[in-house]
Amino acid sequence: MHQTTFDAPDAALAVGTRHAGFTVTHVEAVPEISGQAYVLRHDASGARALWLACADVNKSFAISFKTPPADDTGVFHILEHSVLCGSDAYPVKEPFVNLLKTSMQTFLNALTFPDKTMYPVASTNTADLENLMGVYLDAVLHPAIYRRPRIFEQEGWHLEVEEEGADARLSYNGVVFNEMKGALSDPDDVLYQALSRQLFPDTAYRFESGGNPRAIPTLTYEEFLQTHARHYALPNSYTVLYGDMDIDRELAFIDERFRNAAERDAGEPNPLALQAPVSPAPARVEMATAAGNASVGVSYVIGSAADRTRVLAVDVLLDALCGSNEAPLKRRVLDAGLADDFQAMLLDGMLQPQAMFQLKGTREGAAEKFRALLEETCAELAEKGIPRDKLSAALAQAEFNLREGDWGGYPDGVALSMCVMSSWLYDDERPLDYVHYEDALATLKDGLDKGLFEQVLRELVCQNPHAAEVDLVPVEGGDAAEEAAELEARRATMGDGELAGIAAEVEALRAEQEAPDSPEALATLPQLTVADVEDPAPEPAPRDVDAPLPCIAHELDTHGIDYVYHYFDLRRCRVEELPYVGVLSDLLGKLDTRRHNASDLDTLIEQNLGGLDVFLETYTHEGDLSYAAPTLVIGACALSEKTERLADIPREVWGETLFADDARIRDILTQRKVGMEQYFTGSGHAASVARAGSYFSRASKASSLMGGLDYFLFLKELLGNWDTRKQGLCDILGNLAARIFTADEVTVSFIGSAEDRERFWAAGGDLGLRHAGTGVAAHALELPEPVPVNEGFVIPSNVSYVARAFAPSDADPGERGVWAVATRALTYDYLWNEVRVKGGAYGTGFKHTGENLREFWSFRDPHVDETLARYDAAAAWLSEWKPTTEEFDGYVVSTVAAHDAPVKPRALARRQDVARFGGQKPGWREEIRRQELGCTTEQVRGLAEALADQTPSGVCVFGSREALEEAGVDLKLCELVGE
Template sequence: QSEIPMQKPFQQVKELVMEYPVSENEPTEENSYLSYNLVVGDSLDVEKCTAFEVLDYVLLSEPGAPLKQALLDAGLGKDILGSYEDGIYQPFFSIVAKNARPEDKDRFVDLIKETLEKIVKEGIDQKAVAAGINYMEFRFREADFSSFPKGLMYGIDVFDSWLYDEGRPFDHLKKLGIFDKLKKEAKTGYFENLIEEYFLNNTHGSVVVVNPKRGLAAQREKELEEKLAAYKASLSPKEQEKLVKDTVHLKEYQDSPESQEALNTIPLLKREDISRKAGRLYNTEKHCQDTLILHHDLDTNGIGYLELLFDTKQVPERLVPYMGILKSVLGYVDTENFTYGELSNEINSRSGGIYFGVQVFGNAWDNKKTVHMLGIKAKALYQDIPFVFRMIKEILGTSRLGDEKRLYEIIARMKSRQQMSMASAGHSTAVMRALSYFSETACFQEKVAGIDFYRLLDDLEKNFQERKEGLIAALKELIHYIFRPENLMVSYTSDEAGYHGLEGEIRELKAGLCTEEIQGEPAVSVFEVKNEGFQTSGQVQYVAAAGNFAEAGYHYTGALRILKVMLSYEYLWMNIRVKGGAYGCMSSFRRNGDSFLVSYRDPNLRKTLEVFQKTGDFIRSFQADEREMTKYIIGTISELDTPLTPSAKGSMSLNAWFSQVKEEDLQQEREQILDAGPQDIRNLAELVDAVMKQNRFCVIGSEEKLQQEKELFQEMKYLL
């Protein structure tokens, strides 16, 4: 049993008011956060942990969830988030209102309690509970952790109980019996009792209000400078001298390599230990009438992974950004036979979900060629694939796109989530923006998911009454442009038994698609190097430099994969992270020439761009013996040989088909990696120089820092 003591429950719920920084351009009205947080149980009670995950789904996460909807309907925030944090000894449950008013704090708490009391009295929605349990059980059985190894993820799960009781390492891996028990207990008032005990009669919690404040970032920076100046003044000359010497010693230590003797103690594979055979692609072309089906024949343990892809090449330029909205509307509005909440529960009760998204497939050999599709992804047991098709037909054919109240809720939520995404993943936002100056793939992604797309959401949310009719008209137009029989192709991952019956479902789906005549106007991208700086209220930068080596006449080689590893863990790591103080750094060199270097949570700006510019010099002087070179090759191959789930193998094969990458291309790349020597790396110096000389960059960072370096930019704007 853990020696970590339990925190004693509070006698009454604590309240706290805090501040967070916003830029001069961001509003302070209706921009606060309200949160109600409760400590619920402990991590050794796996049944309760699982039950609270179900409650998160039922009360807050699913579309139309009653607690979320009550708060939205009352105007207590434009986005409602729920979270259950169970990776600690005493888990806690949070209900958060974003874009709220601080004076609504008491109404926020009161309405939460009133809504929960009503649910306890009238009974929880049994269909929603069943859907939540089924959805979690499906994901638990599937155990699809994307590119992360299963063993690693299971190992992390083990710590949820093992940290607190050394005799119980596997509790969180044995949930199947718990799912069965919860299904039975749901009808006996189990979840209502949990709500009453932990949400309504629990004082071990907090109400937190976080208000925006302009100038707070600069104020904190000034306070830190004053604190450091005061500390320096308190030191004697001898102490100051020691501090300088220690700093010099640290920099010398950072610059000095490990001794060869120490490095030789690390066990190491040899090149010949690594398989020279590249991974295979799983693409079998089949046809249903005039529709192409890419079947990825794999053992999926009885699960069918379906992707319906509709070509959007006929969508006019004026409607392209609205595709980013349509994919978030479909499945989240009422249909002929279901409210949007019922629709979600119906889908999740018999499948692993149905998701809409905009897919952009770049050509591996030409960065000006792309295919954009609106995709519908679904996964279900083989016997439930017909059910999935029925639900897709329900959504495509009968969605109520004119529900103004619901559309506003969706737009406000999208704007909120886009804000959070751009703030938390500023490096991705900066890279996409920099690449959009010259790359067709990135330019299209920018229109449907980038900064330009955020500007559209912001305008629609702020001026909804004036824009709503145009929005509804655009969504309805898109349905007719996109969901047409001639636009459809299908990607399906299953074994041969799972493929049986698929073509009949496709024929039925096509029969209900749009066929009326349209006038297609293919969208045309306009490229312009803007070298923008986007100001935020944060204190760090995301610095991205991008270019295309194919423009300068260079060709892709597998050695570029090795270079990516070298830069990310050697040159960029040492100069951007270790010496520069950034949290991270990344690089990429794609087959079509598109390339970038980027820093993550970086205190610097100009200094980082200078490091990027000198990358070619590092490559030109690169030296390595066989042992050192082999280490880089092993690191590169480890990325290529990441264990893939059947679903991931299907997706990889689909991407290769669209990008026109063949198995022989993968084999050539692998051989170039395994046979590479130091000279192959040095030969890339001019290629990287050419990319950096194109001088294309984008920075997202602190208002103060960007103002200090404003002469670097062609354009300066606020991010939000």
């Protein structure tokens, strides 16, 4: 049965009707997705199911299990990884990776939360979606973990022996073990977990669901299997289907697999109970990290997940009070000088959501003062009233975000499946609380002038019996020293026979990892062929239109939301000015203007716009390392009825900002510095590969100067000499703004209907931009010749991020479509097996850039030298790569599918703008797609010659000082955090 319209419920799916082993138990309209919800139960097992029926062709499936942890071993995280390493019906080592290599998926992953584990997939192709569903259902219900114990060793943990004889040392390895060493190098994660232990001393939330590296090695294989048997059972499951599909067909598909599920009868799942209110004394947590990472957190439990309206009210409240430097609570805390930054966040998607307030980069004595200041200020605001303009602006912003439904990298169906689990996991009768939002918004609007938010604030902060405070204190040593001592003690109890046994088991593990899957096993995997790839719908083409300024028009269906981007060319700036452009972009929209103070401007933006973003991009031309067009972009969006505000608010920001308040400027730049330090620790793979690219590319060097590592080093020096630099900085910024924001340098891109675009230009005219006149200098930006080096950047982390980039090779044919297929093979075959599976890194990849650079990277990696050696061996592997016809077909299909993946209108328009500024000719994407579809194994193997050309090259590693100093490559070291 294929429903063609979703405006009304389908009578064939009425409550009580049976469909392929499922019975409909509830039907409800969901106007938020212009669709219907059908709640079902599987008759044989009691498994829960839900179909969110709507017109979206990007369909999704997710099966989830309630998995509250009972300790810190990370067993559910290890299970999440491990069940995707083969199953009864698909006896290959890595079916998850095979799907990444061969399917048309638009999303494929698995996710561990503090109380649940989710397995979501999405695809626009029905056959492909069923392939993904089949593999995932067999993985969770019939995993190979019961017959292949080394999956546990690979994904969880195992011992290894370094050196031989009397000098033999032990070490731990394992994908999740190394991932969590990286995760718990982040002070935010450590603080959050410490607060959870304080708030929930009697429930599952006191444990680290991802696993604590100190506890992970206590988990046994037997406990691992027993935990799976108790929790991965159908009565403990939740299935969500989404999109335009033949529901009877998909339910029959699922029913067949549910009926064949193993019945292990291993006992009840771990309980998940409400925590009675507690108010423990402030706790102190020590962490081996940089001194600048000192922080204090105070969390308040909001109530339960059942109160959707209250949770949304707190979300709005936190934005109104702390959403910007000018919000009343954040301004009060910043003015108190307790820390570099202060933020608040809603932590939901759990049985008892919480609001967390955090100081970052705390000063001495901050812990003793923070909570009193926080609660006194909230009490004052609750008594005297929260500024109405701040509340109404925050509520308008929340409404815009809910209506826009932009979930970042998640397809709508996957994101909505997560929303479903935010209430359904805790109450079988409430699967839709967090999909709906209209009623909650109406209640909040009605209560805006009736004291609703003041009452919520009073109950949340001032009268809350369920709260906790944690002071995170940086120290020397920490987990790394504890691990070393633990391993040394363990080694001392072992004789030569035990050491030999460990070495033999590692050797056996390596042999199993290296053994190829048999053709018979590979043949069990479902796979599309190139013949299954359909021609994509043509992309609507942008066009240049007559307007007061150069204008690109994207006439797309944006569901009543308009977007505008203003691209200001920076090539008339001098190279030494680019870091100041970075400062300018960080400040715009956050300072006083001639018409509004910073607080009122912040309110004006939230009341009228869905967002105002200032950011920097550098465009390059394909195959040209010397070309660089750095650009400052100011983007804004608004509901159609507020299109005129898109014309006047950005104009005020770029044309009337005052750069006189050096105290506020310092606050903003300090916060930016703190944010970058955390970025380097948490996303060092992205930072390292960007840095490695700057060794060759002028465009990458410009980006580094404006917002990358060079900019960070500039910020450190600027803030370190603030008193002598601040006045000159203000003068420079004013001069830069006057030169950048001119009609000579701008192109405007408007995304929305032609009628709204006309209203925009009628209201905006020339946007206040004047031509600079006859004396305007030519584009004369001269960036220095990049120089390849080997660099190591010291960060407070127990794992490393290893990048290596190679200059263009004369042997490179430059066919981007062929490189795209090769990239998929290198990433999901060679590197996955060598760097992740064998090496224990959590992630790894390769990319070939438009400038013909070849770049490798790793994520949360326990190694440096071994990883670099594996990069060097990639060319030899590629030269010998001989996939079967079916395997190669899969690579082509998945590469084309990634190329064709649907994107939202704003993302499509932005992609087209970037292509335009990068000099791409019309039809360039179609040409790449033709190359992908038409490439051969011989062409891919032929790239090995270019890949083997390793001079010149540059290495960039982020990691601990010890790891960098012990690396075999000579690295120029720089301390990023802590000086």
